[in-house]
Amino acid sequence: MSAPAIGSHDPASEEGLIRRFLNATELDTRMLGMVGALLVIWAGFDIYSGILRPGDGLFGGSFLTPRNLWILMVQTSSIAVMATGMVLIIVMRQIDLSVGSMLSFIAVSVGYLQVYGLGPALGVGHPAIWIIAVLFALVMGALVGCLNGVLIAYLRIPSFIVTLGGLIAYSGLAWWVIRGETVAPMDQTYKLIGGNGPLASIGPFWSWILAFLACGGIVAAIITGRQQRRRFKFPLRPIWAETVIGVVGSLVALGATWLVNSYPWAPKVIEKYALEHNIPIPDGALDASGDAICREGDKIVRCVNGLSFETGYAIPVLIAISVGFLMTFLAMRTRFGRYVYATGGNPEAAELAGVNTKRLTVMIFTLMGVLVAVSALISTARLDSATNSLGQFNELYVIAAAVIGGTSLAGGIGTIYGALLGALLMQSLQSGMTLLNFESAYKDMVVGAVLVTAVWLDQVYRARMK
Amino acid sequence: MSDNTGSSGPTPLVEMRDMSIAFGGVKAVNHASIDLFQGEVVGLLGHNGAGKSTLIKILSGAYKRDAGDILINGEPVKIDNPRDAKALGIETIYQTLALADNVDAAANLYLGRELRTRWGTLDDIAMESQCRQVMGRLNPNFRRFKEPVKSLSGGQRQSVAIARAIHFNARILIMDEPTAALGPQETAQVGELIKQLKAEGIGIFLISHDIHDVFDLADRVTVMKNGRVVGTAHVRDVTKDEVLGMIILGKCPPGAIPGPGAIKDIPAAAQAAVMGHA
Ligand SMILES: Nc1ncnc2c1ncn2[C@@H]1O[C@H](COP(=O)(O)OP(=O)(O)O)[C@@H](O)[C@H]1O
Numbered sequence A: 001m002s003a004p005a006i007g008s009h010d011p012a013s014e015e016g017l018i019r020r021f022l023n024a025t026e027l028d029t030r031m032l033g034m035v036g037a038l039l040v041i042w043a044g045f046d047i048y049s050g051i052l053r054p055g056d057g058l059f060g061g062s063f064l065t066p067r068n069l070w071i072l073m074v075q076t077s078s079i080a081v082m083a084t085g086m087v088l089i090i091v092m093r094q095i096d097l098s099v100g101s102m103l104s105f106i107a108v109s110v111g112y113l114q115v116y117g118l119g120p121a122l123g124v125g126h127p128a129i130w131i132i133a134v135l136f137a138l139v140m141g142a143l144v145g146c147l148n149g150v151l152i153a154y155l156r157i158p159s160f161i162v163t164l165g166g167l168i169a170y171s172g173l174a175w176w177v178i179r180g181e182t183v184a185p186m187d188q189t190y191k192l193i194g195g196n197g198p199l200a201s202i203g204p205f206w207s208w209i210l211a212f213l214a215c216g217g218i219v220a221a222i223i224t225g226r227q228q229r230r231r232f233k234f235p236l237r238p239i240w241a242e243t244v245i246g247v248v249g250s251l252v253a254l255g256a257t258w259l260v261n262s263y264p265w266a267p268k269v270i271e272k273y274a275l276e277h278n279i280p281i282p283d284g285a286l287d288a289s290g291d292a293i294c295r296e297g298d299k300i301v302r303c304v305n306g307l308s309f310e311t312g313y314a315i316p317v318l319i320a321i322s323v324g325f326l327m328t329f330l331a332m333r334t335r336f337g338r339y340v341y342a343t344g345g346n347p348e349a350a351e352l353a354g355v356n357t358k359r360l361t362v363m364i365f366t367l368m369g370v371l372v373a374v375s376a377l378i379s380t381a382r383l384d385s386a387t388n389s390l391g392q393f394n395e396l397y398v399i400a401a402a403v404i405g406g407t408s409l410a411g412g413i414g415t416i417y418g419a420l421l422g423a424l425l426m427q428s429l430q431s432g433m434t435l436l437n438f439e440s441a442y443k444d445m446v447v448g449a450v451l452v453t454a455v456w457l458d459q460v461y462r463a464r465m466k
Numbered sequence B: 001m002s003d004n005t006g007s008s009g010p011t012p013l014v015e016m017r018d019m020s021i022a023f024g025g026v027k028a029v030n031h032a033s034i035d036l037f038q039g040e041v042v043g044l045l046g047h048n049g050a051g052k053s054t055l056i057k058i059l060s061g062a063y064k065r066d067a068g069d070i071l072i073n074g075e076p077v078k079i080d081n082p083r084d085a086k087a088l089g090i091e092t093i094y095q096t097l098a099l100a101d102n103v104d105a106a107a108n109l110y111l112g113r114e115l116r117t118r119w120g121t122l123d124d125i126a127m128e129s130q131c132r133q134v135m136g137r138l139n140p141n142f143r144r145f146k147e148p149v150k151s152l153s154g155g156q157r158q159s160v161a162i163a164r165a166i167h168f169n170a171r172i173l174i175m176d177e178p179t180a181a182l183g184p185q186e187t188a189q190v191g192e193l194i195k196q197l198k199a200e201g202i203g204i205f206l207i208s209h210d211i212h213d214v215f216d217l218a219d220r221v222t223v224m225k226n227g228r229v230v231g232t233a234h235v236r237d238v239t240k241d242e243v244l245g246m247i248i249l250g251k252c253p254p255g256a257i258p259g260p261g262a263i264k265d266i267p268a269a270a271q272a273a274v275m276g277h278a
């Protein structure tokens, strides 16, 4: 906490209050710090962009708008998915530098398969294409990741070297598959994976259903947690602390849902969809500030109270959130996760306790490969194309996201939610600076500096916690 | 094989015959033999680097031997990894403690043998509950169940390692310098624990370089020097000074059964120096 100011009245009791709150809720103070940093960055971008050009963001800019935040979430999902796997790899004292090239390799392969293989063979638009493509990518990711893992675990080549080799070799393979061409377009259904097109979001109704399920899940988790602790007569968290956690958690879920449900389809998209599906367009008067469409005479115009659709959660965002939950479950609630952390904390101790650390190493690299495949699916579907440079530098962003999220390169320490927040923070910086028309050279300098600063702050924080 | 209780006695619980292991050029253990009976405490003594830890790590499955046989209750057994050893009821408190520093006491207690719910997920609450019970016996003042063991004191960490070794119904317990990080009171507590476990019929290898500890607790002592066994003796048949002579000079007194590491005769002056020193 901060040093007590001279002359302030009784700083101890105030500090005691904060400490008591943190102790009672058992919240991760580091995570709160990251959320705080994220909010500051968001507000800063909104204010700054508002000074340059007023918009309808929360602080008068164009960053904190439903549209921008919706896009931000979609843009984050690919890196976020991979970052969850990178956390476990780094926790186990390994590294995977090959994820970017592997993503390119899988992307062009799955693109090639659709455009030159499945399309001609089954007929373009065949409903099985996307399923075969997805399975193909996942299996391919698992195989490539497994190869990395076997070389590291059984041939005892350091992961830095194996995956540095992979970084170079998989990028060569990616070029070789399509000879540097761009493969496009992707299958219509497949494209939904990337949030591409209006139907690639689940709409307000299902978004609210999900939000209520999430709230129910939070409450259920708190109640079962209390029951368990009572069963073993462990001390219970105070009721007020449980309530605060439940309310804040639910508010975040509801707020995010309100946000994505406030992002309307573009008028052109609504018009096309309405005409294709014979949906009547109500009469109304032209109003350029509206997001809906109306019929004015024989023209279709923008208006306020007309036909409109809200997007809701985009599919890639839902994929990233699901991956986040699954990986958290894997890390916290399964033997596999326990072994990954224990091995990262002390490999010799894990081995002496009977953990098969070699097999474990193969498993985490295989898992990483599968997650890279998921990201390859999201990226190709989103861009509706695949190129051999699609994943370039992704390894750096993925590692940076994990590290900003509190994963320690010394091993043994790291959380999935931290990496997700780290990915969001990195993407926020990128998007925000793009919004402000920063040159890409400046963007790189800022992102690099933020990475180093974050790790330094983390060390200071950890030293103080001791 | 030397059988101190006579050829008509019971079969030893553990017999390690002619164990050898080398690291690079260093013969860390060189044709060493040792045995242990049910309900017996055998003290393993020797200087730092004598090969004590390495010898017992072969028994606990941490190292693969280059040569030699291991017999449990007279039956040859295969111990290729720590899991094999645990399956045979061999539990070890390693000199380094072998704790995963970044997880809590319960996770360390159950590492490799986690309790799981009926859905196959970790049953952390049940593990913590068991951990509270076993730690309550060993270290009643211990409260820091939620913290990674890294933040615990040396004594607390040692009690976690001891708890892990005694919690799973060991038949054979290996304790490699179990009291190194403990204060006098805690050391006495561990002494009581050893007596109690011995009374339950567990065979214990107690490694130490503190000869006094060992004399109080052990039935027999085996002394190692430079990877070889100097000799084995009942504590009642030898004096502390004689054992010190075994440790420092490798000289086997008449009350002990000499091993391959015993020297035949030594200059009287050197011997006198040792006796004077002790
Ligand atoms: N893993 C290892 N690699 C190389 N040398 C080792 C290893 N373990 C032990 N040694 C060597 O074997 C010898 C015996 O060591 P150790 O068994 O630890 O002795 P003690 O436990 O009696 O102090 C020492 O010379 C030590 O350096």
Ligand SMILES: [Mg+2]
Pocket (backbone or CB within 6 Å): B049, B052, B053, B054, B095, B176
């Ligand atoms: Mg030792």
